[in-house]
Amino acid sequence: MKEVNVGICGLGTVGGGTFNVLTRNAERIAGRAGCRIRIGRVATRTPRDDIDLGDTPFSTDIADVVNDPSIDIVVELIGGYDTAYELVMSAIRNGKHVVTANKALIAMYGNELFEAADRHGVNVAYEAGVAGGIPVIKAIREGLSANRIDWMAGIINGTGNYILTEMRAGRAFDEVLKEAQALGYAEADPTFDVEGTDAAHKLTIMASAGFGVPLQFEKAYTEGIADVTPYDIAHAEALGYRIKHLGIARRRDNGIELRVHPTLVPKSHLIAQVDGVLNAVLVDGDAVGQTMYYGPGAGDEATASAVIADIVDVARSVAAQSQQRVPYLGFEPDAMESLDVLPMEDIQSAYYLRIHALDRPGVLASVASILSEHGINIESIMQKESELEDGRIPVIILTHTVQERQINRAIEDLESLADVQGHVIRIRAENFS
Ligand SMILES: NC(=O)C1=CN([C@@H]2O[C@H](COP(=O)(O)OP(=O)(O)OC[C@H]3O[C@@H](n4cnc5c(N)ncnc54)[C@H](O)[C@@H]3O)[C@@H](O)[C@H]2O)C=CC1
Numbered sequence: 001m002k003e004v005n006v007g008i009c010g011l012g013t014v015g016g017g018t019f020n021v022l023t024r025n026a027e028r029i030a031g032r033a034g035c036r037i038r039i040g041r042v043a044t045r046t047p048r049d050d051i052d053l054g055d056t057p058f059s060t061d062i063a064d065v066v067n068d069p070s071i072d073i074v075v076e077l078i079g080g081y082d083t084a085y086e087l088v089m090s091a092i093r094n095g096k097h098v099v100t101a102n103k104a105l106i107a108m109y110g111n112e113l114f115e116a117a118d119r120h121g122v123n124v125a126y127e128a129g130v131a132g133g134i135p136v137i138k139a140i141r142e143g144l145s146a147n148r149i150d151w152m153a154g155i156i157n158g159t160g161n162y163i164l165t166e167m168r169a170g171r172a173f174d175e176v177l178k179e180a181q182a183l184g185y186a187e188a189d190p191t192f193d194v195e196g197t198d199a200a201h202k203l204t205i206m207a208s209a210g211f212g213v214p215l216q217f218e219k220a221y222t223e224g225i226a227d228v229t230p231y232d233i234a235h236a237e238a239l240g241y242r243i244k245h246l247g248i249a250r251r252r253d254n255g256i257e258l259r260v261h262p263t264l265v266p267k268s269h270l271i272a273q274v275d276g277v278l279n280a281v282l283v284d285g286d287a288v289g290q291t292m293y294y295g296p297g298a299g300d301e302a303t304a305s306a307v308i309a310d311i312v313d314v315a316r317s318v319a320a321q322s323q324q325r326v327p328y329l330g331f332e333p334d335a336m337e338s339l340d341v342l343p344m345e346d347i348q349s350a351y352y353l354r355i356h357a358l359d360r361p362g363v364l365a366s367v368a369s370i371l372s373e374h375g376i377n378i379e380s381i382m383q384k385e386s387e388l389e390d391g392r393i394p395v396i397i398l399t400h401t402v403q404e405r406q407i408n409r410a411i412e413d414l415e416s417l418a419d420v421q422g423h424v425i426r427i428r429a430e431n432f433s
């Protein structure tokens with residue numbers, strides 16, 4: 001049987017998982033790939049004594065992988081932008097295919113890397129970078145290729161979802177984050193998870209593969225989970241909603257929405273039931289309607305599953321002697337569109353508002369009248385008499401879908417009311433219609 005030689009760079013959570021699964025399931029994988037996937041070399045800065053590398057050549061210098069003429073596929077699992085960029089570019093220049101789990105790298109430099117890969121007749125595959133083990137890139141690029149994709153929404157950061165889930169059970173943010181780090185879910189810099197950067201990387205890639213637009217990470221709107229309080233989690237629940245950290249990409253006539261932020265979702269929707277490190281991506285296609293992809297978004301062997309699926313894909317194309325079976329972003333270059341990312345003021349969403357109002361007659365009427373002046377309809381409103389404190393009562397409102405610009409103006413007017421104290425808390429809400 002023909003052999004394809006892979007070189008693994010980075011033997012951390014994902015690298016270790018990839019080595020173990022490739023070794024354990026070697027026969028099964030060979031049966032699917034039509035060739036034997038041989039681990040020709042492993043390079044990592046920090047050796048691991050819990051993994052038996054057998055007689056696999058090992059070094060601490062990733063250049064040894066890229067410069068090894070016997071390696072067909074470089075598997076980049078070191079993470080980060082700079083060294084990973086150099087590694088992937090050198091691999092491409094050396095005529096090697098690349099499989100990576102590095103969504104930061106693809107979101108930031110994918111356009112450039114794909115172009116270089118095309119010039120050198122090699123492939124760059126990145127399934128593990130989006131929603132970890134869930135084969136969502138395969139679904140979008142291949143399974144849904146008949147559709148015009150109108151929107152996608154997903155829980156695409158396992159660490160963030162793990163934190164929000166545990167907070168709902170009353171646990172403290174910092175303690176849960178530490179646990180997610182210990183479990184290997186978090187990024188090397190966990191602010192990427194908490195501040196939404198990692199989700200924005202993934203959303204950028206999904207949107208490009210779904211809509212056929214170039215990667216434009218720098219235009220994604222990103223809001224993290226650090227300001228989500230147990231109070232708002234509880235009150236959203238009382239309204240029949242759950243707060244999830246979503247990445248949302250929506251095709252509009254004049255551009256695309258590309259945004260990551262905490263979002264209220266109906267508790268009855270499947271996506272509200274996605275807890276812990278699990279991810280879920282909802283994709284709306286004009287022919288198929290809504291489909292949802294659900295599974296582990298992080299973790300060693302779960303992510304390795306996607307890394308190895310890409311290795312098999314590339315190995316099959318090597319065997320078929322074609323450069324790439326599927327275009328990088330699922331569309332041929334001349335079919336790509338140049339849709340702009342819309343400013344946040346132009347997005348449409350429903351909103352949860354929490355207002356702290358003085359307990360005076362007529363306050364609710366003034367609040368409702370300001371919302372009405374801005375053309376905002378109220379879905380529900382709650383005044384928490386039981387939470388009267390220092391003469392202030394929280395008023396919780398859920399609006400119908402409006403433009404963000406309308407909410408911003410309404411919030412300005414609400415905050416200028418003498419009876420409203422402090423800032424109005426605003427969380428976007430979605431009904432997925
Ligand atoms: N941990 C997870 O569940 C997931 C991670 N990813 C992505 O996979 C990639 C790897 O993540 P993890 O395995 O979690 O990271 P990690 O920190 O556990 O492992 C990174 C490995 O790369 C090695 N390394 C880093 N820089 C190096 C260098 N310059 N030279 C040689 N070795 C170097 C480290 O020694 C370590 O073994 C990242 O891009 C991450 O975003 C993607 C999906 C899920």
Ligand SMILES: N[C@@H](CC=O)C(=O)O
Nearest residue numbers: 157158159186187298
């Ligand atoms: N840190 C990421 C890892 C997978 O991409 C996450 O928590 O989702």
Ligand code: NA
Nearest residue numbers: 127130132134
């Ligand atoms: Na994936």
